Amino acid sequence: MGFDVDKIRAQYPALADGRAWLDGAAGTQVPEPVxxxxxxxxxxxxxxxxxxxxxxxxxxxxxxxxxxxxxxxxxxxxxxxxxxxxxxxxxxxxxxxxxxxxxxxxxxxxxxxxxxxxxxxxxxxxxxxxxxxxxxxxxxxxxxxxxxxxxxxxxxxxxxxxxxxxxxxxxxxxxxxxxxxxxxxxxxxxxxxxxxxxxxxxxxxxxxxxxxxxxxxxxxxxxxxxxxxxxxxxxxxxxxxxxxxxxxxxxxxxxxxxxxxxxxxxxxxxxxxxHLADLDTDATGTRAERLAISREAVAAHEARLATRLFDGLAGVSGVRRHGAPQGPTTPTAFFSVQGKAPAEVSAALSERGLNVSAGHSYAWELVHALGIGPEGGVRASLSHYSTTEEVDRLLTALGELSA
Known part of the structure; x- marks a missing residue:
């Protein structure tokens, strides 16, 4: 496979700290070439x-x-x-x-x-x-x-x-x-x-x-x-x-x-x-052509992880995912844990080495339309450098929090 997530992660110094960086929607980390x-x-x-x-x-x-x-x-x-x-x-x-x-x-x-x-x-x-x-x-x-x-x-x-x-x-x-x-x-x-x-x-x-x-x-x-x-x-x-x-x-x-x-x-x-153009090492041609191939590889990788995340959240008692999209989505989940404020959940996950954000994320009209108000929810967002192991760590931690 031209897309090797382990080799990609090795280019990101920040990822070496052992934490699960599941906050890409708030900003990704930066690779060595940048x-x-x-x-x-x-x-x-x-x-x-x-x-x-x-x-x-x-x-x-x-x-x-x-x-x-x-x-x-x-x-x-x-x-x-x-x-x-x-x-x-x-x-x-x-x-x-x-x-x-x-x-x-x-x-x-x-x-x-x-x-x-x-x-x-x-x-x-x-x-x-x-x-x-x-x-x-x-x-x-x-x-x-x-x-x-x-x-x-x-x-x-x-x-x-x-x-x-x-x-x-x-x-x-x-x-x-x-x-x-x-x-x-x-x-x-x-x-x-x-x-x-x-x-x-x-x-x-x-x-x-x-x-x-x-x-x-x-x-x-x-x-x-x-x-x-x-x-x-x-x-x-x-x-x-x-x-x-x-x-x-x-x-x-x-x-x-x-x-x-x-x-x-x-x-x-x-x-x-x-860097994005070269994420799939099999990609060749002009930069635009390499981007087309690498972006498709990223989409496939993220789709696999997103399915695991979405299905996993549905199986955790006390966790409610906001929205039930039927069409295409990014690998982003917005959810709440019963009986716990979003900020409390984010802090507890941080103690377990998981970076996720909490709040309204400036989707001001949306959080009101969903009926959850400015307190918002918890957001886990995957990136091209995310892994199956990180998704599983999140699901395990949520299971412990909601128990």
Whole structure:
């Protein structure tokens, strides 16, 4: 097998501590190639772009390489489609500010209560300021799934934007986006897709999703703390003019990036994408071709572990998994233990060497729609470096806690 989880894990220094790192949805650990790429960039010396010396040219090259790497990862047609920023939340506020400039009273936007609040609140706040109407697509509270027909039904001739997640950050549910984005395009609306939890677990092709904008965070796929919003084509950015400093670049995508880019972190992004492309050692060809093969191998590995996790949780008395998805999901489980607060469960699992998160995880509308409130639940989320043994450790510990 070209995908060898033990060899992959050996590249991650943090995993050597013996703990089970089951919190990938909150951020993955970083492999040696990424650590070295960041360190090497600093060792070689970096200067701001635009200078006539090697350190400045090195920074410019790193930025270009990072755009090309993310474009390969998500299937963008051109590196010029890729805008970088410190987080998905900050970038979404940035894009919301410019996209909302054309909104007027009577216009409409569509959001969902399956989404992380970062793909809800910026759009709602800007719509309220513009006097536009917000339409919210509701999940099925019994299953947690987002009925696609309901979302499509909210999109009309006055719709300006549809914001929807490609994968829930707590339930793992992956809605069928294409009917939604097709309908948005049909009425002349834009689609903004939150791919933060989708990108780490899927072979992404923006064209297949139909997204006009796709957001991803590198620290969810073994990279540094950096995010990107990727347009479906460069033209999608050319017609947008965000507020910026007068002497800042007029070119796109540079005009969307405030201040100096984190060049060393961008070197880490390049290394992370290369790492993902090489997870299946049998993968050959261009980076994009190797990514396609390796991402499929990751999906198969995670699917096996997810089945073990989901089936195991169903067999632990006193444990209730929130949502009952019937369609595709990421390897993420959101659950509660009878008689124990989520934070209490997370702390008890930590004492047993298991890293899982607890709370609402910023899925603010979703936890209320599920009827569990801001206390939220416990989230176990698997990654490409997760193992069967770690899943079994979690299930055993939960059995002890719920006994």
């Amino acid at each position: 650590i070295e790429a960041i360190s090497d960039a600093y060792r070689a010396g970096l200067s701001n772009v635009g200078g006539p010396y090697e350190s400045s040219r090195r920074s410019s090259g790193i930025v270009a390489e990072a755009r090309a790497a993310v474009a390969d990862l998500v299937g963008a047609p051109d590196p010029a489609c890729v805008t970088f920023g410190p987080s998905m939340t900050s970038l979404t506020y940035r894009f919301a500010g410019v996209l909302a400039l054309g909104w007027n009273p009577g216009d409409e936007i569509v959001v969902t209560n399956l989404d992380h609040d970062a793909n809800v609140r910026p759009w709602v706040q800007l719509a309220q300021r513009a006097g536009a109407t917000v339409r919210t697509a509701e999940i099925d509270p019994a299953t947690g799934e987002l009925p696609v027909d309901d979302v499509v039904g909210l999109i009309g001739e006055r719709t300006k934007l549809v914001a929807v997640t490609a994968a829930s950050n707590v339930l793992g549910i992956m809605p069928d986006l294409k009917p939604i984005t097709d309908r948005a395009r049909e009425v002349g609306a834009l689609s903004y897709v939150d791919g933060v939890q989708h990108c780490p677990h899927a072979h992404v092709r923006i064209a297949d999703l139909g997204a006009d904008f796709y957001a991803t965070s590198a620290y969810k796929w073994a990279g540094p703390h950096l995010a990107a919003v990727v347009a479906a084509d460069p033209w999608g950015l050319e017609n947008l003019h965000p507020d910026k400093l007068k002497p800042s670049p007029e070119s796109s995508p540079e005009r969307f990036e405030l201040g100096t880019n984190p060049f060393a972190a961008m070197a880490g992004v390049v290394a992370a994408v290369e």
